Amino acid sequence: MASTKAYVMEDGEVLSQSYMDSYILKQKDDGSNQIPSDSFNQTYSGLGLVEPIYNIEALAQLLEINTFHYRAVKTKARDIAGLGWNLVPREGVENPSQEERKSVKDFLETCNPSRTFTEICDMVMVDHEATGNGYFEVIRDVSDDKVVGLEHIPAHTMRAHQDMERYVQIRGRNKVWFKKFGLDKDVNKDSGEIKDYGAVEVGNRATEVLHLKNYTSRSDYYGVPDILPALGALLGDKERQEYNTSFFENHAIPAYAVTVSGADLDEQTERDIKKFFQQDVKKANHSTLVLTAKPSEGEYDSPPVEFNFQALSTDTKEASFRMFRQDNRDEILSAHGVPPYRAGVNVEGQMGGSSAAESTEIYKQSVVKPKQEVLESRINRFIIKIGLEIMDWKFVLNEIDTRDEDREIDRLEKLFKMGYYSPNMLREERGDERIDDPNMDTHFINGVPISTGGQEQVLDSVKDLHRELVKVVQKGE
DSSP: OOEEEEEEOTTSOEEEHHHHHTTOOOOOTTOOOOOOOOTTTTTHHHHTBOOOSSOHHHHHHGGGTOHHHHHHHHHHHHHHHSSOEEEEEOTTOSSOOHHHHHHHHHHHHHSOSSSOHHHHHHHHHHHHHHHSEEEEEEEEOTTTOOEEEEEEEOGGGEEEBTTSSEEEEEETTEEEEEEETTOSEEEBTTTOOEEETTOSOGGGBOOEEEEEEOOOTTOSSOOOOTTGGGHHHHHHHHHHHHHHHHHHHTTTOOOEEEEEESBOOOHHHHHHHHHIIIIIHHHOTTOOOOOOOOBOTTOSSOOOOEEEEEESOOOOOHHHHHHHHHHHHHHHHHHHTOOGGGGTOOOTTOOSTHHHHHHHHHHIIIIIHHHHHHHHHHIIIIIIIIISOOOSEEEEEOOOOOOOHHHHHHHHHHHHHTTSOOHHHHHHHTTOOOOOOGGGGOOEETTEEOSHHHHHHHHHHHHHHHHHHHHHHHHHO
């Protein structure tokens, strides 16, 4: 019996079995699932650069394909570096120089003509969380070598040299070299050539780079992002999204196998089937397809011509897809260490309150604070201490406020009444500046200052109380 099989593709194309057999696609022997090419491919060996263990450009592009990954990266960067900063005296410095404080404050507020220092730190940390690498460009005054400016360099445009002393940025056909911060030699920004300090003309000198890496034991030159273990979940969610988009573009009609019995599948029939699935169904959800075909030639007493349409996938398994997406989401957020609600995800059955506060505190202590300490130490050691020659003050990033306001005020009030805190200490605890007044550094017990006169008043009060107690006891006798 003549039987011809064809497949209706997702775009409505009708392909016969014989046609598909002739174009069977075989997977590559290496099982490759290719990612975007590295624009540095042709320059690694020629320039002596080190190739990253993962394609940094591809890692940067992952931000564009997954909502949860994007939101987690942006949230972490903001919580680490985007909540503002402060200056505090270094440990052991009793009388910090106010001139030094003003000098640091002025620099941090004017270090870039178009961006704030907080913006620059936030951009560097977005790169750090997305690719595992973040770069500051440090600009010095040629007259006295003091740091006068900071800039952000996009991580996907930077590569490290084998000598660990130079970096190069490539964008299109443009190329510029940088040197590691503190290198006591000059580097030509155009050629990358290293010379003795002062041997390169001022206009051709490379500026310096501070490189923040998210440590991996697999590379001395680059870091890796936290999302790396969850790449499968991220790419799996992308495939789910593409499948659903394609499915609903076809009015939720799955691919069909069409079997024609007792006749050959002629060109006109193919065109009719193709038109039905490609045009008619998309215009109206309940279109009707009417087909006719002639029996196969050379067959006598042949059975009637029959058309059989069999859906290749009739169950969309929507519930399973929702669970799949939720599992992917949870794995992505877990890799980042970000609580769901901080990434804008409302988890059904989980309310706020103490549970949310505890999750935030764990996130703050285990994820945010360690990264803040790394960034603070780089700024303090290289920019403030070495670059600006400031010794009395240090830079600190503002932390996520996880305190309950009313409970915190009650706690501070009790400590103040007990004489544990002075007014200025309370102001510092709350992030405010000290007030230059001797009374603001005085401790109080129940409103009574603990000074020479204050102590005498307290002692007199205790003595009076003792005398009253003695009288009460004597009357009882």
